[in-house]
Amino acid sequence: MGNTSKASHEQKGDSQQNENGLNGDEFSYQQKHKPTSEFNSRDEYLEHELQIMAPKRWRPNLPFRDYRFEIEDTIPAMAATIGKVVMVGAIAATFAGSLGLDQGFILENVRYELLIVSIFIILFSGFLLPTANLAGTHGPLIPLIPIVVAAGGHPMALGLLIGALGLILAISKGGSMLANLTSKGVCGGLLLYLGFVGTISQVNKLFAWADGIGMAHIAFIVIFCTIILYALLEHWGKRWLAVPLSCLLGGTLAFAMGAPFEFQTGPGLPNMNPMYWWGENTGWMLGLPTLESFVVVLPFAILAVAMWSPDFLGHQVFQKINYPERTEKVHMNIDDTMTSASIRQTFGSLLGGANFTSSWGTYIVPAAIAKRPIPAGALLTALFCIIAALWGYPMDLAIWQPVLCVALIVGVFIPLLEAGMEMTREGKTTQSAAIVVFSSALVNPAFGWALTMLLDNLGLVGCKERSSGLSKMSRWVIPSIMFVVLTAVMASVGMLPGIPALIPSLG
Known part of the structure; x- marks a missing residue:
């Protein structure tokens, strides 16, 4: 009888929680949380934290409660x-070079974007959509910016179209659908290609910088010491x-060997008035876009959103590889990430920011390695971005080549290589991976992904058993449409x- 009364009391309590819009799962994190001292290792504690979290979509997720x-x-x-700082600076600098804007525009817009992104990080990844990765920067679009400007494209028009098309894809759950059609071999090949190309690119940039200051030996010493440090951290289980x-090692070594560095960007605030940024003689000096501006940038907007799926998939897979079992609830949700990225893009463009958004790789990759969920690090990222924007000096340090290059190598590109190799260890995944690398080298990773997904799902490469188990829609209809549209x-x-270019005015 006592047990029955207790059960009735608990059921009544649950009913009261449901009346308040809450349920037992939402309190399960607080109930199941244990202090670090109860675990044999730090890794066990972090894995337990991932397993007990119960993130809620479109409802408040609060620090210390959730x-x-x-x-x-x-x-x-x-x-x-x-x-x-680096990626937005690259976009702003590319636009500035094409439009004839000065260095002041670049610095002020980067600061502006750091403040804009902080608001949306807190709102979405930290509060309402805790499984949505942060909305970062769309690096592959940077080489296309001069073409957009030459064709008469307007940055606001391009940003608004990317936001609209991305939202359509998110609402229709097209992003997760395309991710589900991508095999391990295709995804692993993408990670291998991006990791290898990115690593080589950063090594070359560091040597070019060192040659430019007449101290080529600095690049070799910095990279060599970074390799040794990374190997030791791997051995000690402290890769996070x-x-x-x-960054500390690279910056200290370079400065100690005589590399020039000085802080130049002091504290300050950017202009927060959108009308300043979209004025005829201020900010972008372009005024507001016309209907023709939207028509011109439509192909670029389609291409940008089409590139999202392989990018998002690679980031989600990286979590799956590093997280333990029973953590599916905290994995990055592709459709929610597209939703937050689209909304952030729309408002960022209306306000006058230079950023074109995508999934934030320099956040999610280190977070996955550290076995941490998205929300807490997201709020700290927002805080760090605000500090960097207002203080100014950290921006100089972040873009100093010895710091920047090693951060991207060990934080993003080497882990991508490791994840790609992990995904292509079993079965016939190496066939698809090789085709992805081959076709990505021919054009770009988006082309490589679309082509190999089609060939893989048709059963021409990769696992034939997987192909035979797909429906007609998944086997060739959707992959064919995706490949044709993208190409x-x-x-x-x-x-x-x-x-x-088939449309001469865009080439």
């Missing part, structure tokens, strides 16, 4: 802030510390090597 802050959260936040320690858009803007 998740906690750990020292490991500072690492992805630091890497993300460095990556954001790679970003801060490598047609690339052809229209002149992205297929050796083939002139």
Whole structure:
């Protein structure tokens, strides 16, 4: 009888919670949380934290009630802030060069974007959509910016179209559908290609910088010491510390060997008035877009959103590889990430920011290595971005080549290589991976993904048993449509090597 009364009391309590819009699962994190002292190792504690979280979509997720802050959260936040300063700076600088804007525009817009992104990080990844990765920067679009400007494209028009198309894809759950159609071999090949190309690119950039100051030996010593440090951290099981320690090591070594560095960007605030940024003689000096502006940038917007799926998939898979079992609830949700990225893009463009958004790789990769969920590190990233924007000096340090290059190598590209190799160890995945690398080298990773997904799902490469188990829609209809649309858009803007743009005004 006592047990019956207790059960009735608990059921009554549950009913009361449901009346308040809450249920037992939402309190399960607080109920199941245990202090670090009850675990044999730090890894066990972090894995338990991932397993007991119960994130809620479109409802408040609060620190200490639904998740906690750990020292490991500072690492992805630091890497993300460095990556954001660099990538937004690259976009703003490319636009400035094409439009004839001065250096002041670049600095002020980067500061503006750091403040804008902080608001949306807190709102979505930290509060309402805790499984949505942070909305970062769309790096592959940077080489297309001069083409957009030459064709008469307007940055606000391009940003608004990316936001609208991305939202359509998110609402229709097209992003997760395309991810489900991508095999391990295709995804692993993408990670291998991106990791290898990115590593080589950063090594070359560091040597070019060192040659430019007449101290080529600095690049060799910095990279050699970084390799040794990374190997030791791997051996000690402390790989999540790679970003801060490598940045500290690279910057200290370079400065000690005589590399020039000085702080130039002081404290300050950017202009917060959108009308300033979209004025005729201020900010972008372009005024507001016309209908023709939207027509011109439509192919680029389609291409940008089409590139999201392979990018998002690679980030989600990286979590799956590093997280333990029974953590599916905290994995990055592709459709929610597209939703938050689209909304952030729309408002960012209306406000006057230069950023074009995608999934934030320099955040999610270190976070997955550190075995941390998205929300807590997201809030720290927002805090670090605000500090960098207002203080100014951290921006100079983040873009100094010895710090920047090693941060991207050990924080993003080497882990991508490791994840790609992990995914292509079994079965016939190496066939698909090789085709992805081959076709990505021919055009770009988006083309490589679309082509190999089609060939893989048809059963021409990879696992034949997987192909035979797919429906007609999944086997060839959707992959064919995706490949044709993506290739047609690339052809229209002149992205297929050796083939002139089909729409001359865009080439």
